[in-house]
Amino acid sequence: MTGSAPDISLRHQRREQLTMLALALPALLVILLLIVLPVGWLAWQSIWHNGFTFENYRRIFSEDIYWRSFALTFEISLAVTLLALLLGYPIAYAASIAPRGWNIVILALVVLPFWTSVLVRAYAWLALLQRTGVINQLLRQLGLIDEPLALVHNTFGTVVATLHILLPFMVLPLYATMQKIPRDLLQAGASLGAGPVLTFWRVFLPLSLPGVLAGCTLVFVLALGFYITPELLGGGRTVMVSMLVSRNVELYDQWGAASAVGVVLLAAVAAIFFAVSRFIPLDRVLGQK
Amino acid sequence: MDKGGESVDIRSASKHYDAVRALDNVTLNVAPREFVSLLGPSGSGKTTLLGILGGFIQPSSGSVHFGDRDVTLLPPHKRDIGVVFQNYALFPHMSVGENVAFPLRARRLPKADWPKKVNAALAMVGLAGYESRGISQLSGGQRQRVALARAMIFEPRLILMDEPLSALDKQLREAMQIELRELHRRIGATIIYVTHDQREALTMSDRVAILKDGKLVQIDAPQRLHDHPADAFVASFIGEASLLPVHPVDSCSVALGSSILRSTRRIPDGDGLMLAVHSEKLLIDDGKGDAARNRLTGKVTDIVYQGESLRVFLQLPDGTALSLRQPSHYEAARRIPPVGGDLTVTLHPEDTIVVPKARQ
Numbered sequence: 076m077t078g079s080a081p082d083i084s085l086r087h088q089r090r091e092q093l094t095m096l097a098l099a100l101p102a103l104l105v106i107l108l109l110i111v112l113p114v115g116w117l118a119w120q121s122i123w124h125n126g127f128t129f130e131n132y133r134r135i136f137s138e139d140i141y142w143r144s145f146a147l148t149f150e151i152s153l154a155v156t157l158l159a160l161l162l163g164y165p166i167a168y169a170a171s172i173a174p175r176g177w178n179i180v181i182l183a184l185v186v187l188p189f190w191t192s193v194l195v196r197a198y199a200w201l202a203l204l205q206r207t208g209v210i211n212q213l214l215r216q217l218g219l220i221d222e223p224l225a226l227v228h229n230t231f232g233t234v235v236a237t238l239h240i241l242l243p244f245m246v247l248p249l250y251a252t253m254q255k256i257p258r259d260l261l262q263a264g265a266s267l268g269a270g271p272v273l274t275f276w277r278v279f280l281p282l283s284l285p286g287v288l289a290g291c292t293l294v295f296v297l298a299l300g301f302y303i304t305p306e307l308l309g310g311g312r313t314v315m316v317s318m319l320v321s322r323n324v325e326l327y328d329q330w331g332a333a334s335a336v337g338v339v340l341l342a343a344v345a346a347i348f349f350a351v352s353r354f355i356p357l358d359r360v361l362g363q364k
Numbered sequence: 365m366d367k368g369g370e371s372v373d374i375r376s377a378s379k380h381y382d383a384v385r386a387l388d389n390v391t392l393n394v395a396p397r398e399f400v401s402l403l404g405p406s407g408s409g410k411t412t413l414l415g416i417l418g419g420f421i422q423p424s425s426g427s428v429h430f431g432d433r434d435v436t437l438l439p440p441h442k443r444d445i446g447v448v449f450q451n452y453a454l455f456p457h458m459s460v461g462e463n464v465a466f467p468l469r470a471r472r473l474p475k476a477d478w479p480k481k482v483n484a485a486l487a488m489v490g491l492a493g494y495e496s497r498g499i500s501q502l503s504g505g506q507r508q509r510v511a512l513a514r515a516m517i518f519e520p521r522l523i524l525m526d527e528p529l530s531a532l533d534k535q536l537r538e539a540m541q542i543e544l545r546e547l548h549r550r551i552g553a554t555i556i557y558v559t560h561d562q563r564e565a566l567t568m569s570d571r572v573a574i575l576k577d578g579k580l581v582q583i584d585a586p587q588r589l590h591d592h593p594a595d596a597f598v599a600s601f602i603g604e605a606s607l608l609p610v611h612p613v614d615s616c617s618v619a620l621g622s623s624i625l626r627s628t629r630r631i632p633d634g635d636g637l638m639l640a641v642h643s644e645k646l647l648i649d650d651g652k653g654d655a656a657r658n659r660l661t662g663k664v665t666d667i668v669y670q671g672e673s674l675r676v677f678l679q680l681p682d683g684t685a686l687s688l689r690q691p692s693h694y695e696a697a698r699r700i701p702p703v704g705g706d707l708t709v710t711l712h713p714e715d716t717i718v719v720p721k722a723r724q
Contacts, residue, residue: 257451257453259449259450259451259453260453260455262418262420262440262447262449262453263447263449263453263454263455264441264455264466264470265419265420265439265440265441266418266419266420266440266441266443266445266446266447266515266524267441267446267447267466267467267470267514267515267518268441268444268467268470268471268518269441269466269469269470270441270470271441273469273470274441277455277466277469278455281457282456282457
């Protein structure tokens, strides 16, 4: 009597676990095939070349070009993130307080560029920013400059175009968070004697911080891996990590070296996610609560 | 703490949303230190009126005065009034102490004075020592108290409350009603209180304003409201009344079907009169007492046991249905015949309330 009842429940529990596993199996297989295996293959390649070797990693950590490229990639990503926050916060704020209908217009304007290919947008910026581009032409005709400004084929052009492409990833999480801030908290702030500035500073801003963190993480991580935009607008002088990967493969056929760069970048991203997840739960970054 | 109350003067305030009249020409004067409830069903305009008082809603026409200040165009943060919101509206990212100190921060009071004031405000609502707690750690009743402390810490002379007890369970709600009454007496502020719970309004208020479809129907002390309703709507909204159509006979009696009922009250002019029979005012006829009492005989159709009282449903010969309430103790309950039996009840002429269907 004493032994049989737990036995039955234990067996039942085990069978239930097996059923659950069977249900999850297809999804697990897809993840295994499409994510775990390729990434594992990547990691393997970086340390196996006719035997174990750390040559690829040694090179990354000793050669100047890698260091400079990693540093530049992080600088650009950080700049893009901060600028996206500076531009995105007012946009999201406006959308969150706009009367019904207007918020949809604002968000539509933010999301609209999504429907154009990244390539098209990069070339569009090229057309705007180049020496004979629209902006330089206009400034010269207005007599504001004599020589065309170097707006593209450098870090500036890369940042501008990347910022444009990634702005929605800042605005949308910000808007989602701001929209959830109860309006009666703002009314309460006012009723307790706080003017609009104090209410914003002490109530609205702190409550929008999860959105700020989510947007910044998304934009920063996406910017780290940007390839087409810096390739087209960096003019070969702005070498980001993604371009190192591509050069290693296309120019030198060095799959091992390319893989090692990828692994280091992946590790850096994982480290950032880990650091952020200590402040806010990751599921909120991914849009669920 | 007692700085006295402020008088509130609402003059012909209206609020239109497109074609909808959320508030329709309401004039209301509230005396200093008075506790006035705004009572009405949802959509009656009571929340709109409170929003206008708080400055969150601009009236389409009319004006609002606090004391001798015209505050109609004044933004909320300059009105210097305490507001307690329905869902408390506590700042979730601040501790209890920070929430309560918020009005002090907004008024740029020196930080050194905060702890003493916060302590006093929390002590007033029975939460002394809760300063460092987080809002999410509090129960509903405690949150309510924090919201009260926050609205009172700057000693406003007028406090608005928007159904502050509606999220609490019945027992806590009734305890808080008594506490709020006490608190009102101690701080002496004017309180305007929105509720849809008539018992709550009657329990706490000096006067109750009844709103319907954006209009002010009647404002009176609880007892006046209960015993002298202005029309059938008020009679049905306050207390537990059966409303029965009657015809005027002369200046002091009406006809209910074939029975003639005498009333010592003034019977309103015109047709479309209703008799408002409060279920507690019908007594089982014991053959004694005032001969002038109105008597009605009908069949018992149902008896509902409700704990401290019984509700007896009665049908008069002409089909009219009404109900009476009897205490559930043995002496009273044994006089009620079983379902199907005949029962004669009395209604004193003093309690014979005749109201117009709608106020002229």
